[in-house]
Amino acid sequence: MILAALFFRLPVRDLALLLLVISVVITAELLNTAIEAAVDLATPEWHRLAKIAKDAAAGAVLVAAAFAVLIGILLFYNPVMTWLGGG
């Protein structure tokens, strides 16, 4: 994504937004992994609260990823269309 942003010469503000979105997704994934490990340590058995904790953490990653895709489309749509149109 960063290489594509440089290729399409996105404005610095768009590049900053892209870096922010990437960092949010990576942070959510790291927190999800941490929560999964902590839950497994606390309750190796099946537990309703463990399920809620893991599902909520995974949901956070999904939300971050979905918004990252949306923001990526918004940032790249015009530059890609211009490039495809040869203009």
Ligand SMILES: Nc1ncnc2c1ncn2[C@@H]1O[C@H](COP(=O)(O)OP(=O)(O)OP(=O)(O)O)[C@@H](O)[C@H]1O
């Ligand atoms: N101890 C538990 N008690 C109840 N439900 C659990 C428990 N452990 C896992 N689950 C359920 O199983 C799902 C998958 O859990 P798992 O630990 O395999 O993580 P995962 O989603 O496969 O994540 P990753 O692929 O990042 O390891 C959870 O989202 C949760 O719904």
